[in-house]
Amino acid sequence: MQRRDFAAALTAALAAPAVLGATPAHADERSGGGLSRRMRAALAAELDDQDTARTVVPYLQDIGFDWHPETIAPERLDFIVAYGFGNRPPAGGGDPAKVLPEPGPVNEELADTVARIRRRRTVPVYAQWEIARFLESKYRMKNVTSIEPVIAPDGTITYLSTDGVAAQVAEARKHVPGGIGTAGVVGFRDHVKRCVQTTRDRGMTAYAPRGFEMPGTYDPESGQAWTRRRDLYVVHDMAAQWQVLRQKLIAQAYPNG
Incomplete structure (x- = not known):
């Protein structure tokens, strides 16, 4: 898949919650996991790697598309x-x-x-x-x-x-x-x-x-x-979330350094 196709898939995913009138996580539930599926297919094609896409997409969805806490x-x-x-x-x-x-x-x-x-x-x-x-x-x-x-x-x-x-x-x-x-x-x-x-x-x-x-x-x-x-802050906040996630994943994968 070309990069413009990946961008288009993410744009469609971003638009979906607004259409459904729900938070992104809820939108994914209502669409039967459609948001995750679209992102996973787009990223798997871009990376040529199904396993990595399956691992990474939940992080993308959480950090990029869900802005509501419990x-x-x-x-x-x-x-x-x-x-x-x-x-x-x-x-x-x-x-x-x-x-x-x-x-x-x-x-x-x-x-x-x-x-x-x-x-x-x-x-x-x-x-x-x-x-x-x-x-x-x-x-x-x-x-x-x-x-x-x-x-x-x-x-x-x-x-x-x-x-x-x-x-x-x-x-x-x-x-x-x-x-x-x-x-x-x-x-x-x-x-x-x-x-x-x-x-x-x-x-x-x-x-x-x-x-x-x-x-x-x-x-x-x-x-x-x-x-x-808002456009600047959202990028800032996502960067902060990615940094914390990075530290957690590395520590989990290699607890002894």
């Missing part, structure tokens, strides 16, 4: 983890390596989402600092642990990655009587699936709270270029 009823949550998304440059200027940015409107919307969930389920909240600032100033919310960036003695700021935030939360939950519990994950619409996966990778049971829509409007003035536009 959900759970909020009544079953033991705590909330809220991951930030973007920011705004420091209001007063200064060296961005040593001056914290403004949290920005997207993180305010994420804080609003946390507040709505807390009205349904009063549980501890662990929030990335950009969100925590709004929870404290706008909602005067109690029982909030702010996950802060790391600041070196010379004032240089190291911002935590999604995994870095999850690691901090996992460490804090180790000391909770009764065990870690189940996390309700709050994150930006196109980030939340990876947030759930990352929280789980750090040893926590995690879901998105069912019935709560996550913010999805991009901020064109964000200080993080990859969070200004």
Whole structure:
């Protein structure tokens, strides 16, 4: 199969969920596995390798075509983890390596989402600092642990990655009587699936709270270029998911290096 045919097959696969009005995984179920079959046939022809296509296509489908995490009823949550998304440059200027940015409107919307969930389920909240600032100033919310960036003695700021935030939360939950519990994950619409996966990778049971829509409007003035536009961010997020998957597969295949 020519490369243009492979591209056409993927384009058709992308269009299918929109036609069916379902998430990609659901679209594949409703079509009797048609999405997977089309992708597998296209990739097998391109690679001339049925076995590799059969192995790789589920990864392609998960990372490229399914952007919804598993959900759970909020009544079953033991705590909330809220991951930030973007920011705004420091209001007063200064060296961005040593001056914290403004949290920005997207993180305010994420804080609003946390507040709505807390009205349904009063549980501890662990929030990335950009969100925590709004929870404290706008909602005067109690029982909030702010996950802060790391600041070196010379004032240089190291911002935590999604995994870095999850690691901090996992460490804090180790000391909770009764065990870690189940996390309700709050994150930006196109980030939340990876947030759930990352929280789980750090040893926590995690879901998105069912019935709560996550913010999805991009901020064109964000200080993080990859969070200004959806087309850029989706590529960024897929790259991050592929990197984690790569590490897992290599470790699984060659546990002794």
